[in-house]
Amino acid sequence: MSEFAxxxxxxxxxxxxxxxxxxxLVERVEKQGLTSLSAEELTRLPNxxxxxxxxxxxARGVSLDRNLLEYLELLSTRAYFCIYGVRASxxxxxxxxxxxxxxxxxxxxxxRTLASTLIFCLAAFLAFYLxxxxxxxxxxxxxxxMSSGRTPATSTEDLRKALYDGGDANAGDLxxxxxxxxxxxxxxxxxSFALGFALGVPTVMLIFYxxxxxxxxxxxxxxxxxxxxxxxxxSIHGTTELLAIILCGAAGLGLAKGIISPxxxxxxxxxxxxxxxxxxxxxxCVLMLLxxxxxxxxxxxxxxxxxxxxxxxxxxxxxxxxxxxxxxxxVCLER
Amino acid sequence: xxxxxxxxxxxxxxxPGSGAQPEGQKPKQKYDEVWRNTITPEGVPVxxxxxxxxxxxxxxxxxxxxxxxxPILLLLALLFSGAFSLLPGGENFGATLFxxxxxxxxxxxxxxxxxxxxxxxxxxxxxxxxxxxxxxRRGGQLTSGAVFARNLMRELELFLPLSLxxxxxxxxxxxLIALLSLTWVGVFFCIPFFNKDxxxxxxxxxxxxxxxxxxxxxxxxxxQNKPAVADSKTNRSASxxxxxxFTDEQVDAYGIYELQTLEEILRKPAVTAKTIQEVAERIRxxxxxxxxxxxxxxINRFLxxxxxxxxxxxxxxxxxxYAALRRRLENRMLFGQRKENKHQKD
Numbered sequence: 001m002s003e004f005a006x007x008x009x010x011x012x013x014x015x016x017x018x019x020x021x022x023x024x025l026v027e028r029v030e031k032q033g034l035t036s037l038s039a040e041e042l043t044r045l046p047n048x049x050x051x052x053x054x055x056x057x058x059a060r061g062v063s064l065d066r067n068l069l070e071y072l073e074l075l076s077t078r079a080y081f082c083i084y085g086v087r088a089s090x091x092x093x094x095x096x097x098x099x100x101x102x103x104x105x106x107x108x109x110x111x112r113t114l115a116s117t118l119i120f121c122l123a124a125f126l127a128f129y130l131x132x133x134x135x136x137x138x139x140x141x142x143x144x145x146m147s148s149g150r151t152p153a154t155s156t157e158d159l160r161k162a163l164y165d166g167g168d169a170n171a172g173d174l175x176x177x178x179x180x181x182x183x184x185x186x187x188x189x190x191x192s193f194a195l196g197f198a199l200g201v202p203t204v205m206l207i208f209y210x211x212x213x214x215x216x217x218x219x220x221x222x223x224x225x226x227x228x229x230x231x232x233x234x235s236i237h238g239t240t241e242l243l244a245i246i247l248c249g250a251a252g253l254g255l256a257k258g259i260i261s262p263x264x265x266x267x268x269x270x271x272x273x274x275x276x277x278x279x280x281x282x283x284x285c286v287l288m289l290l291x292x293x294x295x296x297x298x299x300x301x302x303x304x305x306x307x308x309x310x311x312x313x314x315x316x317x318x319x320x321x322x323x324x325x326x327x328x329x330x331v332c333l334e335r
Numbered sequence: 336x337x338x339x340x341x342x343x344x345x346x347x348x349x350x351p352g353s354g355a356q357p358e359g360q361k362p363k364q365k366y367d368e369v370w371r372n373t374i375t376p377e378g379v380p381v382x383x384x385x386x387x388x389x390x391x392x393x394x395x396x397x398x399x400x401x402x403x404x405x406p407i408l409l410l411l412a413l414l415f416s417g418a419f420s421l422l423p424g425g426e427n428f429g430a431t432l433f434x435x436x437x438x439x440x441x442x443x444x445x446x447x448x449x450x451x452x453x454x455x456x457x458x459x460x461x462x463x464x465x466x467x468x469x470x471x472r473r474g475g476q477l478t479s480g481a482v483f484a485r486n487l488m489r490e491l492e493l494f495l496p497l498s499l500x501x502x503x504x505x506x507x508x509x510x511l512i513a514l515l516s517l518t519w520v521g522v523f524f525c526i527p528f529f530n531k532d533x534x535x536x537x538x539x540x541x542x543x544x545x546x547x548x549x550x551x552x553x554x555x556x557x558x559q560n561k562p563a564v565a566d567s568k569t570n571r572s573a574s575x576x577x578x579x580x581f582t583d584e585q586v587d588a589y590g591i592y593e594l595q596t597l598e599e600i601l602r603k604p605a606v607t608a609k610t611i612q613e614v615a616e617r618i619r620x621x622x623x624x625x626x627x628x629x630x631x632x633x634i635n636r637f638l639x640x641x642x643x644x645x646x647x648x649x650x651x652x653x654x655x656x657y658a659a660l661r662r663r664l665e666n667r668m669l670f671g672q673r674k675e676n677k678h679q680k681d
Contacts, residue, residue, distance in 0.1 A: 006662050007669075009558050019553065053379045062669065064661055066595045067602060071553045077381050078548060081468070084376070085456045085476055093453065093479055101480070179437040186441070187490070194491035197523075197536055255540065272472065272481075272542025279484025279541065286445075 008063035015055050022048040023075055029082045049079040100331045102284035105277050107328030109250050112257070116207055116249040120242070123211030124218070131219035141216035150217075156224040163226070163233045164304045178297030185241060185289045189248035193255070193282040200256025207249040214242070232306040235313025236299050241292035243320055244285040251278035251285075288320075368531065371546070373474035383546040385533050386467045391545055395493075397461030402447050406440060448486040453479055457543075466549040472542050481541040488537030492523045557601055558658045579655035585622040586656075586663040590676035594660050601653060608646040615649035618656060 005013075025045055028036055037045065056072040063069065106113065130137040135152035142151075150162055188206070195202035214234075221230035258274035259267060295312070303309055372380050386394075451459040457469035457477050469485070471477050496517065527535045532544055589597075600606055600614055618624070664674060 006558050006658070006665060008661070008665055009556050012556055016553070023553075050377060053375065053377050056381075057379055062665060064591055064594055064665055064668070065556065066598055067551075067554050068556075071551045073382060074548060074551045076375075076379070077383060080375055080381065081456055081470075081548075090450075090454055097479065105480075179434040179441070182438065183441040186445070190445075190487050190490045191495070194488050197488070197491065197540065268539060269542070271539055275484040275540030276478060276480035276542060279482075279487055280480045282487050283449075283483045 008059075008065060008068075011058065011062055012065075012068060015051075018048055018051055019055065019072070019075060022052050022079055026075065026078045026082055030078070034082070045079070046083055049076070049083055052076050052079060097280070097284075099327075101280050103324050103328030104331040104335070105280040105284070105328075106247060106324040107332050108277060109254055109281065110324075112253050113247060113250040116246045116253060119204060119207050119249070120211040120246055123208040124215035127212040127215030128219045128222075129215075131216045132223060135220070135223065138216050138220055141212045150220070152220060156226070159221060159224055160226060160229065163221075163229050178293045181296055182290050182293035185245070185293060186286045189245055189285050189289055190282060192245070192248045193251045193278060196252025196255030196278070197259070199259060200253050203249055203252030203256065207246065210242075210245055228306060232309035232313070233300065235317075236303065236309045237292045237296035237313070239313045239317040240288055240295065240320065243317075244288035244292060247288075248282055248285050251281040254278045254281075371532075371544070373470075375474070383470065383548065386465075386545040386547040388527055388533055390465050390467060390547065391527070391533075394459070394461035394465045394467050397464060398448070398459050401460055402444065406443065448489065449482055452477075452482045452486065457482075462545070466547055467545050468548050469543050470546055472544055477543065481543055483541075485537035485541035485543055488535070488540055492536055496521065496524060554602055557598065557654055558661060579652065579659075581622070581656065581659045583663075585624070586659050588622045588677065589660055590674040590679055591664055592676040594657070594664055597653065597657050597660070601650075601657060611646055611649050611653065615652050618653070622656075 022045075025037065025041060025048065029045075034042075052072060053076050056069075056076050059069055059072055127137070127141050131141070138152050150159060154162075188210075192203050192206045195206065218227075218230055218234075221227065254274045255271070255278055258271040262270040265273070295316075299312060300309070303312070369384050370382050371385060372382055374380050448459055452469055455463065458467070462468060469477060469482070471481065500517075523536050526539075527533050532538075534544055538544055597614070600610065667674060
């Protein structure tokens with residue numbers, strides 16, 4: 001009965017098949033990914049999407065069928081994600097991250113990194129000075145678990161041995177050591193980022209504490225005339241590891257800045273912007289920590305020559321500086 | 336458009352005096368609670384519904400189950416299948432394997448959410464099951480930076496409190512410290528309950544929120560013509576529907592809100608005969624419906640036989656009234672008059 005056909009019903013009958021077609025495509029993309037579509041379907045998808053979107057606009061003006069409106073709205077939203085939410089591939093994303101996003105993110109927060117480094121160094125010098133003047137301070141900075149028997153009470157000979165033994169350690173033990181170091185350090189790094197949300201106070205404390213431990217440690221060895229030895233022992237992995245920890249701290253400080261001084265945007269919008277950049281930073285740092293852990297477990301145990309240790313550590317430092325300072329700056333300028 | 340108006344109308348019903356509201360000044364409070372607008376690059380606003388906190392907790396629990404359950408299951412499967420006996424012996428190899436497993440576990444635990452949210456565009460298995468999705472607050476593409484940021488925060492929001500729960504407590508001082516740290520992290524855990532966008536800290540950091548995008552089916556148009564070749568029963572109800580005709584006053588009795596409530600009743604599969612009857616009865620009363628004598632006879636004839644027919648009759652009446660009401664309201668909408676509900680004066 002044509003008398004019964006409403007305008008909105010006719011509107012629907014004319015377009016329904018296209019909506020159904022889009023729905024089928026969207027469902028396939030959601031389940032199997034965009035690659036499951038044929039070339040023809042791929043060209044069809046944006047057309048159908050725009051068609052459905054315009055149907056939605058019209059439907060809002062002519063139809064009062066709630067089910068129809070909801071259907072069109074959700075279908076448009078899902079298609080919207082299929083079309084605008086797509087990225088190339090997980091692998092491609094990782095390459096882009098390593099070549100562009102990560103160094104750029106570091107370059108952007110260079111001043112914050114400097115601040116974080118200063119806090120770290122300040123703590124290290126303070127601890128160094130105190131421990132150097134009175135070895136009792138060592139116990140304040142370094143907990144029992146961390147020192148693992150390397151205390152002022154240890155003889156110089158044993159301390160020296162601790163720096164060089166392990167040359168005969170087998171790979172199995174070292175693997176275990178590396179994986180332990182990695183998961184431990186990475187957790188610390190992530191935490192120092194996340195703690196930035198509490199206005200950065202815990203982050204600063206964490207950086208400070210790490211610096212203090214280092215300072216006290218170095219002071220203990222320097223006091224025994226093992227200064228160069230400890231420098232070489234630390235540098236082989238330390239340049240990478242400490243840089244990563246400092247960068248995580250800088251990321252945490254970024255969050256804190258987003259909350260405390262939002263600038264022109266709203267606090268929430270600014271926090272979101274800072275957070276996204278900082279998130280990239282921390283993920284990159286996790287990768288750095290993985291490298292550091294491998295160096296610490298294998299390189300440090302197998303390579304006992306001071307010069308070689310220093311060369312590797314220094315070389316890595318130069319690499320990171322070039323990576324962030326040159327590549328990062330270049331990407332930032334290009335943007 | 337449609338559902339937004341329900342709460343608003345409900346609000347208006349309480350104060351009938353405010354029925355004649357100027358156009359475009361819709362009450363906003365309830366609307367803002369669940370619905371968020373995004374404007375597509377084509378310039379069409381699309382609404383998204385925020386995921387409820389319960390749904391999100393459910394999705395999280397599913398994900399956690401998978402996160403912790405999958406490695407255990409895998410390990411058990413390996414143990415029972417005897418795959419281990421096939422491995423070459425030696426201390427060295429065992430330790431290497433163990434270290435490898437440790438790194439893999441670390442990656443699995445820390446990158447589970449990140450991997451899926453990048454790969455499946457903002458959905459983890461749990462979210463996918465419950466129809467949830469992480470989207471950018473400004474409507475843009477969900478970047479990997481945002482996914483990293485929101486999931487790194489989990490460390491603080493979820494895993495730290497969880498690990499604190501299992502800290503061994505000996506003396507009072509330790510218990511006190513554990514309690515204090517629990518309260519501190521408890522604050523983070525509760526943040527989604529204290530902002531209207533239901534964001535957790537990770538969402539704030541990343542500039543995202545979690546929306547619900549359920550699968551919907553396009554149901555048949557109630558008003559559409561039924562095919563004439565259908566069985567006798569459909570024919571009967573179709574023909575009886577034609578017999579209904581309503582006057583202008585009768586179709587002016589209700590507005591859009593009532594129309595869509597009626598639609599819901601007609602569409603719901605599990606609606607009882609009693610409800611249909613009651614609704615039909617109420618509408619008949621409201622619009623002063625006089626049953627036509629011929630139909631009256633027809634009903635009486637069948638009444639003794641089956642009450643099922645009466646329900647069908649009621650349903651046919653409701654469908655006919657729905658069609659008439661929708662035609663009326665849609666026609667008026669085309670002329671720019673939206674009658675939101677029955678209280679709105681013309």
